[in-house]
Amino acid sequence: MGTEFTGPPPTAPALWAALREEAAAAAASEPVMRGLLELAVLRHEAPLPAFAALLAGRLAEPLMPVERLDDLVREAGTGFLAFAVADLAATRRRDPAARGWLAPFLYYKGFHALSWHRVAHRLWESGRRDLARYLQNRASVVFGVDIHPAVPVGHGVFIDHATGVVIGETAVIGNDVSILQGVTLGGTGKQQGDRHPKVRDGVLLAAGAKVLGNIVIGRGAKVGAGSVVLADVPPCATVAGVPARVVGWCRDAVPALAMDQSIPTGT
Amino acid sequence: MGTEFTGPPPTAPALWAALREEAAAAAASEPVMRGLLELAVLRHEAPLPAFAALLAGRLAEPLMPVERLDDLVREAGTGFLAFAVADLAATRRRDPAARGWLAPFLYYKGFHALSWHRVAHRLWESGRRDLARYLQNRASVVFGVDIHPAVPVGHGVFIDHATGVVIGETAVIGNDVSILQGVTLGGTGKQQGDRHPKVRDGVLLAAGAKVLGNIVIGRGAKVGAGSVVLADVPPCATVAGVPARVVGWCRDAVPALAMDQSIPTGT
Amino acid sequence: MGTEFTGPPPTAPALWAALREEAAAAAASEPVMRGLLELAVLRHEAPLPAFAALLAGRLAEPLMPVERLDDLVREAGTGFLAFAVADLAATRRRDPAARGWLAPFLYYKGFHALSWHRVAHRLWESGRRDLARYLQNRASVVFGVDIHPAVPVGHGVFIDHATGVVIGETAVIGNDVSILQGVTLGGTGKQQGDRHPKVRDGVLLAAGAKVLGNIVIGRGAKVGAGSVVLADVPPCATVAGVPARVVGWCRDAVPALAMDQSIPTGT
Amino acid sequence: MGTEFTGPPPTAPALWAALREEAAAAAASEPVMRGLLELAVLRHEAPLPAFAALLAGRLAEPLMPVERLDDLVREAGTGFLAFAVADLAATRRRDPAARGWLAPFLYYKGFHALSWHRVAHRLWESGRRDLARYLQNRASVVFGVDIHPAVPVGHGVFIDHATGVVIGETAVIGNDVSILQGVTLGGTGKQQGDRHPKVRDGVLLAAGAKVLGNIVIGRGAKVGAGSVVLADVPPCATVAGVPARVVGWCRDAVPALAMDQSIPTGT
Amino acid sequence: MGTEFTGPPPTAPALWAALREEAAAAAASEPVMRGLLELAVLRHEAPLPAFAALLAGRLAEPLMPVERLDDLVREAGTGFLAFAVADLAATRRRDPAARGWLAPFLYYKGFHALSWHRVAHRLWESGRRDLARYLQNRASVVFGVDIHPAVPVGHGVFIDHATGVVIGETAVIGNDVSILQGVTLGGTGKQQGDRHPKVRDGVLLAAGAKVLGNIVIGRGAKVGAGSVVLADVPPCATVAGVPARVVGWCRDAVPALAMDQSIPTGT
C-alpha cells in the first residue's frame, strides 16, 4: 500500500489518478471500508468535487448542512486545489508513516484543518469575515486546530498530528513549513496591532513549541520541542529551551523537510 | 463588525440586544449563515433560552438528546446567566481578535466549555455527581477541555483557544483569570486529599503552562508559556522556565487582562 | 458511589457485575441519565457486547456505520476484553477522582482511545492496515489521541485526560505505564526505520512531556511535566527540564502507579 | 390505563394535568418508553410547548429543523391550543380503543395531521402560502393525510386511522365531524373555482368514501364505507353505494359521535 | 435471481442459508447495495439477530433508539421467528413478482408491518399495553398499516402492498389469509365490546375491501376489490359490490393462495 515519495508535487490529475488507484485496491482488499472509499473517492470523476465532499463532511453540523460547505470548497476552485495538492505532497513526503496518498487525503486532520483554513482565508480576504470566523472555530472544535483566517500560509505546509495547534491573527507562515502538534504562534498583549510571529520558508516547529510575539523565525530554522521562543531566531538556527536559545545550526537539510525533532544534546 | 470593548460587563438584556443586532447584520450580509444565526440567536426572545439552545446543541449525542441538555442549562437559571455574561465580557475584552459579541458567543469553545463547567459544578454541588461527571467528560470529548466539576471558578474567566486545558478536582480558580490552550492544573499523587493548585484573582496562565500540586498562584501573577510550576508563586510575580522561577514582577496592568504571554527575556 | 480500589484487577465477570450494579444505582438516582445507562450497560448481558456497543458509538460516522465498528470490537474477542478490563482497573486504581467503575468505563476518553488502539493494533498485525489506519485517525479526530496502530502496548496502561497524546510508529509501551495529556512519543527524522521511544514497565510520563527519538525510558522512570527528553533515561530515574536531566531517583513507589507529577524542586 | 370519557371537552390545564399523570404512570410501568414520555410530556411545564415539541418532531427533516417547526406551533398560540384540546377530546370520546389521553396525544397520526393542518391554515389565511403548502405536503409524506391549507375545519374533528385521507382546496369541514381512513373530498375538474364538498356539522364519513364536487353533505348525515357521493346529501340521511343513494335516516345519535360505519343492509 | 417457490415453508436455518446466498450474489453484482446487504444480512450469523436489526431499523426514531427495538424483537424469540418464516414463505409463494427470499425480507412493508404486529401482540398479551400501542402507531406512520395489537393473527399471512390497511381491536385473522392494500376490518360503533370482523382460514380480502362489524368471513371466502361487506360471508363464497353480495363460489383453489382478485363478471 504505497511507497516512498520523493519527487516534485504531482499535478492534480496525476494525484487524482493515483488516489483512485489506491482507493480501488483498498476497497478490494478491505470490505469494511468499501462504502467509505466509494463515496469519498471512487464515485467522483474529478478531484475538486472529491475534496469538497470530503472536507464538507468533516465540518457539517445540523445548522450548517453539508451542501453549503461543499459549495464553499468548490467556489475556492482550482486555486484551492493547487494548494491542497501541494500540501498533500508535503504531507506524504515528510511523514515516514505515510506510504501512499490515500491515508493522508482521507484522514489526516492536519491536512483537513489546513485545507479549511485556506478556504476561510480566501473568504476573509474577500470580506466575508463572519463566515471565515465560523469556519475557524468549527475547525477548532472538530480538529483541535485553531488558525485565525487572516493568516496567510505559503505552499507545501505540513501540520503533523495537529491536536492543539494555535496560530494567531497577525502571524504569517511561509512556504514548506512543518508544524507539529501543540505548537502555538501566540500574541503578546491585547493591542490589536501586529503581534504574532512571522515564520519563514522551510522552518520546522517541533511538538509543543510556543512562539510568542511579533518576532521572526528565520528561513530554515528549527524550533525544538517544548521550547518557548520570545525573540527573533536567525535563519538556519536551531533553538531550544525555556526560554529558547540557539543550540545549533542547520547543515545540509531543510529542517521542515527532514522532520527531525531532536536537538543537539551536547548543549 | 464590532468595535473594541472596554467598559464594564453589560447587563444580560443589554448583551442580548447587542447580540441580536450583530446577528441580524450578519444574517443580512452572509446568506450562508442565515439559518445558523436565526436558530441560534434571532428566533429567541430572551438570552437564557438562546444560551441553553446553543450549549445543548454542542454536547448532544444520540444517547443524550438535546432537550435534556437544554433543560439543564435553563434550570441553572439567572445565576448561570450572570456568570455567562461576565465570561463573555471577559472574552471580548481580552481577545484582540474579538471585535463583537457574536463570534465569542457562537463559536468560542473555551466559552462553551466554561459555561458547561458552570452547569456541571452546580449539579455537583447539589449532589448530582453522576450527571456532573458525564458533562465533564462529554465536554472533554467535544471541546478538548477537561475541568473536574468540583472546581469552583470565579467570575470573568477567559479560556482562550482552549484545546488541551485540564483542571483537577481540588483546584480553585479566582476571579478575572485568563487561561490559554494546553494549560494543566494537575495533581501530585493518588491520594484523594487536596492536591491541586489554587489560582488567585487576575492570574494569567500562558499557553502550555503546567501548574502542579497544592500550591498557590498569587493574585495578579503571570505564568509564562511552557513553564512548569511546582511551588507557590508570590502575588504579582512573573514566573517562567522548567521548573519555573521568578523572572519579573507586575507593573501597572493585571496580567489576565493584558494577555501578554511574553516574559522578560533579559533573564 | 464507589470506593477506593486497591486489589488486583477483577475478572471480566466480576467487573461486569460491579458495573451493572453501579449503573442500576445511578439510573435510579439520576433520571436524566437513565436512557444512556440502560443502553450502554443495563441492556447487555455480557461485557464484550457492552464494550463493543459503547466503543462503536464513539467512533461511528455516516460513512462508517456503528454496526461495522461493533463487529470489529467483538471480533477482537476475549483477548481484547482481558486488556480492556486491566486498563480499566489501572485507570480506577491510579485516578483519585475515579470512585467507581462506571465513569471510567462510560466516559474516559483515554480509556476509549486506548481500547480502539488495541483493536487497531490487532488489525495492523493481521495485515488489515488500511482499516487500522482509519481507526487511528478517526480516534485522533474524536478523542484527540493519535497512536500509530503498529505500536505494541503492554497491559494495565492508563492515559489520563488524554487530549493531545501522540505516539509514533516505532514506539513501544510496556506494562503498567501511565501517560498524561499532551505527551508526545515522537520521531527524529523522516527515515522509515526505528525512530521512536521505547517506554519500559511502570514509567510515568507527566503532562506535556515530549520524548523524542529511538531512546529507552527505563523501568520505573518518571518524566517530569513539560520536559523534553532526547536521550536514554535510566531505570528508576526522575528526569525534568528542557532538555531533561536527572533530578532524582525513585524510592518505594512505582511512578506510574503513584501518579505524582511533581519533581524534586531542590534541584 | 384510562377509562371511558363522556363529559364535555376538558380545559387545556385539566387535559394537561391528566396527560402528565398518565405519562408518569406509563413511565413507571414501562421502562422502555421512559425517555419518550419524559421528553414528550414530563419535561414540559405547560401544554403548548409540549404540543409544539411533539408536532415539530414529527415533521422535521434536515432542511427544516425542528426549531423552526416548534416556533410555528407556538406562534399559533392559545387559539391553536383550544382547537387541539377539542380535537383530542373528540378523538378520545369517539374511539373505543382510546382508553386515556396519552395514546391519542402521542401517536394518533390523524390528530397530528389535523393539528398541522390547523397551523398551516392559519399561515395560509395570513398570506404565508408557500409555507402553508410546504406543511401540507410534508404532512402528506409523513402521515399520508393531504389537506389543502385553504380548508376551514370546525372544532372537535376526529380523523381516525387517517392513511389516505385527501381533502381539496375549496372543501369546508364543519364541527364535530368524523372522517375515516381513505376518505376523499375531491374536485370535479380543473377550473379554479369552488369545486369541492361542504361537510356540515356532525357528519360521519366512513372508510374509503369518495365525496366529489361542490355538493353539500347535510348536518348529521352518514356516508357509508366505500361509497361514491356525487350529489347533495340531505341532513340526517344515510347514503351508500356507488354511486351513493339514501338508504336510511338518522335516529337519536349524531353519526360522527356514534362512529357506526354500518348501514342498513335491508335496503 | 430466484425461482418460483411452491414447497412447504422452509425451516429457519434453511431460509437463513438461502437468504445469505441471495444476498451474497446480489452484493457481488450490485455494488450500490453492498453496504445495505452486508449490514442487513451478511454480517449476521443467525436469523433472529438479522430480523431484529432489520425491523428495528425500520421503526427507530430519535426518542426510541434502535437498540431498544432490537431488544424487543430478540425477546420475542424463536416463537416470533417461526411466525416470521411462515409469513415470508406465504409472501414468496403468493406474490408472483417475488422471485427469491431477499426482496420480501428486505423491503416488503406488509411483511415488516405484520412482523411488528406480532411483536406488539405479544407485548399486549403480557400486559405491556402502552408499549404495544406505541408500536401500533409507529408502524402506522412508517408503513401505513394500522393493526390494533389486541388482534390475534394466524400463521402464513400475506399483506400485499399494504398501504392503508386498517384492522380494528376485536378483529381476528385466521391462518393462510391474504390481505391487499386499502383493506379495512372496521367497527360499527363506539361501544367497547366485540365489534370487528372474524376472518377465517384461507380468506382473500382484495384491494380496498371494507369489512365492517362483528361478522364472520367464512373459511376460503373471497371478498372482491372495493366491496363493502356488512354481513356474514359463507365459507367458500365470493362476494362483491357495495354492499357486497354473493357472486360465486370457490372451486378448487384456496382464494388466499391463488391471489386472483377478479370476480365473476357475468353477475
Next chain:
Amino acid sequence: MGTEFTGPPPTAPALWAALREEAAAAAASEPVMRGLLELAVLRHEAPLPAFAALLAGRLAEPLMPVERLDDLVREAGTGFLAFAVADLAATRRRDPAARGWLAPFLYYKGFHALSWHRVAHRLWESGRRDLARYLQNRASVVFGVDIHPAVPVGHGVFIDHATGVVIGETAVIGNDVSILQGVTLGGTGKQQGDRHPKVRDGVLLAAGAKVLGNIVIGRGAKVGAGSVVLADVPPCATVAGVPARVVGWCRDAVPALAMDQSIPTGT
C-alpha cells in the same frame, strides 16, 4: 405566486429559469423556508443536479446514503430530465391548486414517486433488478406509492395526492394519463404471465378505482372514483360502479387533462 399554465411543456432550461425565479421570490418573502429553497433550488446551476439532490434527499436512509441515490438520478441523465419536465408540466396544468412550478417540484409526492419509478425502470431494463426493486419498495415506504419497476410509463403522467397507488408488474401506462390516490392496477392470480391492465393515452383513473386483470382501458376513457373494473373499457367511455359499467362517453375534453372525477349521475 404563479399563474395558470396552459401552453406546451417548457424546455428544461426554461423550466429551470422559472423555478429559480419562483424560489428566489419565495425565499425573499418567507424566511423560514430560505434554507430549504437555497439548498433545493438556488444553489444549483442546472436542473439535473437539482432534481438529483431533491429526489435523493427524499429516499436516503442510513444504509443507502444520499450520494449514491444522487448518482443514480444523475446517471439517468437528460433522458430522465425530459420525462421529469413533462411530468411536472402535466402536474401543473392539471392541478388547479398548483399555481406555479415550485410547489409541485419541491413537494408533490406523486411527482417524486413517479420520478423515482422512471429511474428504477431504467435500472430494471438494464438488468440491475435488485437495485430497481429496492427503489420500488423504498418509494412505497416513503410516498405510499408502489409501482413495479418493470412497468413502462408514457410521458406527461400526473399522479395526484398519490397515497395508496399500486401498479403491478405487467401493467402498461400510456401518455398523458392521470391517476388519483388509492388507485390499484392489480393482478388476477399468481401466475407469472401477463396479468395487469394496459392503460392507454389520456385516461383518467379517479380516486380509489381498482382496475384488475389483463384488460385494456381504452384511449381517453374515464374510470369513476371507487369503481372496480374487471373488463376492457372502450375508448372514450366513462365507467363507474362495482363492478364498473359504462355510464357515459367523452365529449370534447381528454379526461386525464380535465381531471373531472364526477360521473353522469342520471345513470
